[in-house]
Amino acid sequence: MTEVTDAAAVEEPRPERMTWRDRLGRAMGGDAWTIGLAVVFLAAFLFTLVLRPAYGLEALAIASLPIAFAAAGQAIVVISGGIDLSIGSVIALTNVISAVLLMNAPELSVPIVLLVLLIGALIGLVNGILVVISRVPDIVVTLSMLFVWAGAALLVLPTPGGDSVEWLGELIDGGFVIDLVPRALIVLLATVGIVWIPLRRSRLGLSLYAIGSNELAAFRSGVNVARTKAISYAIAGLFAALGGLALTASTGVGQPIPGPYLLLSVAAIVLGGVSLAGGRGGLLGPIIGIFILGLIRADLLFLGVDSAYSTVIQGLIMVVVVMLGAYLTLRRKAI
C-alpha cells in the first residue's frame, strides 16, 4: 500500500508552500482522517457520558456489530474499486442459514459457524466471479444478486424464526476482563484484525489497493486483476457472514428481510475516508464511522429528540461530511 500511495505522491507536482487547506486535503488520504474520526468518536462518547453517566460501550458495541462487519466488507470491495450492493441480503441469508442450522443441530454449533463463514465467502466469490466474467458493471451485478440472495434467504426461512446457541450470545454479551471493554468490541477487532492485518501486508493486499487505484496500471504490473477482484468480493462475503452470525448471536433468531445494512455500510465508507474511486482508505475508519453514527443516534435519544428527527440529522451530517470531503479533494486536485 505504501508503495502505491508514494508513487502517486511523486507524480503530483509539489507546491512550494502548503496552505492549511492543502495540508488538510493531503491528510484526507492518510491516517489523519482516521485519527480525526477517533477524536470525534471520543468527543461524542464523552458527550454521551455527560448526558447519561451510566452509559457503557456495551450496548453500542452489540448493536453496531453486524453493521460494522458489513462496513468492513464493503470497505474491502470499495478499496479494490468495486461496490457490493448485495451485502445486506448476504447478511440476511447467512443469518437465517445459521439460525436454522443451529436450531436443528445445536450440538454441532462450532462446525455450523465455520460452515456459515465458508458459505458467506462462497456467496461473495459467486458475486465476484459474475462481476469478472459478465463484464457487466459491478453496481448492476450486485444489484441483481441483491434480489437473488434476498430470495434465497426467504427460501431458507419464510418468516422470522430459528434459534441461536448460548455460547454465541455469551461471546458478545458482557465485558472483557473488565466491564469497561465490551466483549463485542473485542470480537469485532479480533476478527477484523485476524483477516485484515495479514492480508494487507501480503501481496494480495497490495494487489487489492493496486487494482482499485488504477486497474490498467495494476494489470501491466503483472497483477491478476480478475482473480484479485473476485477475491475482494469473497472477503466481503466472509465479513457479511460474520455480520449474519453476529445478528444471530445478538437477536437469537433468523430474520429473512434484510435491515438497512447497505445504506449504513455505504455511509460508513464515506465517513471512514474510503474513496469510492478506489485505492484509498482502510477498515478502521469505516468501523469508527459506524460507532459514531450509533453514538449520534444514542445522544439524540438521550436528548429527547424524536427518532424521526434523528434520521434527518444523521442524513444531514452525512451530506455535510461528503460535501466537505469532496471539496477538500477538489482543492487538492486543483493545485
Next chain:
Amino acid sequence: MTADIVTARDRSAFAAARAVMRDQPLVPLFALLALLVVVLQVAQPGIVTASWASGTMRFAIPLAIIAACQTLTMLTGGIDLSVAVVASMTAYVMATLVSDVGWLGAALVALVPAAVVGLVNGIGVGVFRVHPLIMTISMSLVVSGAVNVYARANIAGGTRVPPEITWLGGQSLFGFLPTSLLLFVPLAALILFGLRRFGYGRLLYAVGDNEMAARLAGVRVSIVLVVLYVISGILAGTAGLLYAGVIGSATGRLVDPYLLPSVAAVVIGGTSIFGGRGGYAGTIVGALILTVLTTLLNVLGMPEATRQILFGLIILAVAAAYTRLTAGT
C-alpha cells in the same frame, strides 16, 4: 476453445446479430417483451386481453417515469438513488394537502420539495463533485427522515388521494387506453425529442461521454448537472403522484420498492451506467418488460422467494447479453 471450432458462417451470423443489436437496440428488447407476453399467454391461456394490456401499462408508466430520472442521470455517468423516497414524499405531501388547497394546488405544492431535493443533489454532484451514488443515498436518508417528521406533525390531518389524481392514474379511456397516457405520451415525447434535438439533451451525452472534453469545449458542466438533478427530482415527484393515483392511497413509503426496479429498467433498456450511451426508448420497453415479468412470475404461482431470485437472475442475464453483444471494437 469453442471459438476455434466455430465455423465462419456461425461467426458471420453472430456478427450480424451483434450489428443489429448495436444499430437497433430496440429490436431485441421488443423481441424479449413479445416472448414474455407469449410465455404469459401459454402459462395462463386467455390472460392477454385489452384490459390486461391496460393494467400493465398503468403500472409500467410510473416505473417508466421514475426510470427516466435514472436514464437522464446515467447518461451523464451519474445515478439518482433518491428518486423512490422523493416520489413517496411527493405523493404523501400531496395527499395531506388536498383538503386545504385542492388537487391541483396540492400536486404543485408537493412538487416543490421534490425540486428542492433535486437542487441539493445537483449542487452536491455538480458543484462539490460528490459521487452521485453517495450524494443521493445521503439525501434519501434526509428525505425519508423528513417524511417521518412531517407524518408525525400531520398525524391528525389524514391523507386523501383526490378523484382527479385517481382518474389520471387508474382509469381507462375507451375501455382500454390508460388515462395516464395523457400525461406520459407528451412527457416521453419531450424526453425522447429533447435528448436528440435540444442542446441540453446533447450536453447530457457530451458530459457523460467525456466530461473533460465537454468542459474544454466550453460546457458549464456544473450547471448542466444542477439542472439535471432538479429535473430528476421533479420527474420523480410526478411519478409519485401518478403512482398514488394507480394505488388510490398514499403513505410515506408508497414508492420506496420502486428504487431498484428503476435502475433495472434502465440497465435492461441498454443505457450505459458509465454514461454517454443509451436513450429513453429502451428504458420504456425495459419498464414494460419488468412489469410483464412480474405478472408472469405471479401467474406461474411461484412463492415470493423464487420470484425474487428469478427477477435478479433475469436482469443480470439481460444485462450480460447486452454487454457482450454491444461491446464495441
